[in-house]
Amino acid sequence: xxxxxxxxxxxxxxxxxxxxxxxxxxxxxxxxxxxxxxxxxxxxxxxxxxxxxxxxxxxxxxxxxxxxxxxxxxxxxxxxxxxxxxxxxxxxxxxxxxxxxxxxxxxxxxxxxxxxxxxxxxxxxxxxxxxxxxxxxxxxxxxxxxxxxxxxxxxxxxxxxxxxxxxxxxxxxxxxxxxxxxxxxxxxxxxxxxxxxxxxxxxxxxxxxxxxxxxxxxxxxxxxxxxxxxxxxxxxxxxxxxxxxxxxxxxxxxxxxxxxxxx
Numbered sequence: 001x002x003x004x005x006x007x008x009x010x011x012x013x014x015x016x017x018x019x020x021x022x023x024x025x026x027x028x029x030x031x032x033x034x035x036x037x038x039x040x041x042x043x044x045x046x047x048x049x050x051x052x053x054x055x056x057x058x059x060x061x062x063x064x065x066x067x068x069x070x071x072x073x074x075x076x077x078x079x080x081x082x083x084x085x086x087x088x089x090x091x092x093x094x095x096x097x098x099x100x101x102x103x104x105x106x107x108x109x110x111x112x113x114x115x116x117x118x119x120x121x122x123x124x125x126x127x128x129x130x131x132x133x134x135x136x137x138x139x140x141x142x143x144x145x146x147x148x149x150x151x152x153x154x155x156x157x158x159x160x161x162x163x164x165x166x167x168x169x170x171x172x173x174x175x176x177x178x179x180x181x182x183x184x185x186x187x188x189x190x191x192x193x194x195x196x197x198x199x200x201x202x203x204x205x206x207x208x209x210x211x212x213x214x215x216x217x218x219x220x221x222x223x224x225x226x227x228x229x230x231x232x233x234x235x236x237x238x239x240x241x242x243x244x245x246x247x248x249x250x251x252x253x254x255x256x257x258x259x260x261x262x263x
Contacts, residue, residue: 105176
């Protein structure tokens, strides 16, 4: 194997990057190892060097090209226990009969599952999985927004979706994020998602953000909303000091959910 130092990219590193591109920008490390016919330990070493050079980002058990959003099904498989604990904590913030917006994030899909014990909810969502989970259940009313269907997000975006949100007054809006950092706050990859998030925040009495610890310190190109507009962040681990101080300065309350098995 070529020596891996400085900013140079070895043959094996090029091969790993090509595997990620063929997989749409992200893959589990086990899948990368199989495609390259190497051990997972070799993949982890290659990924560490590429991450140090800013070419990839490491996720729990997987790798994503820098600046690329992993696919919906890959994201929903990442840290499921943490997301379940977040979902249960969010569900405790919601009372029967409330009017809610739930976005298209993977954590909000877990929130939808946690809300199946509630009754008479009025849910507006741009997420197909959320709508399927909560429609025709416990006297709920579910409104699925129209708009342009995202390539991989299993949701709808654009002016039609935003127009539906503007016709509602939400008790709670539950929003996801692809990244949370101490400079910009809550970030997403998709500009249409960022635009929809801002409308949801405007229409909500209480905006709640959800993000597991793997999002802390990550980068994404779009600011989803002014972080000071978020009332509560529900997460699975305490944020690092710099981020915790920034959230406090923005007036965001942080709630660390108990592990799902004991919540």
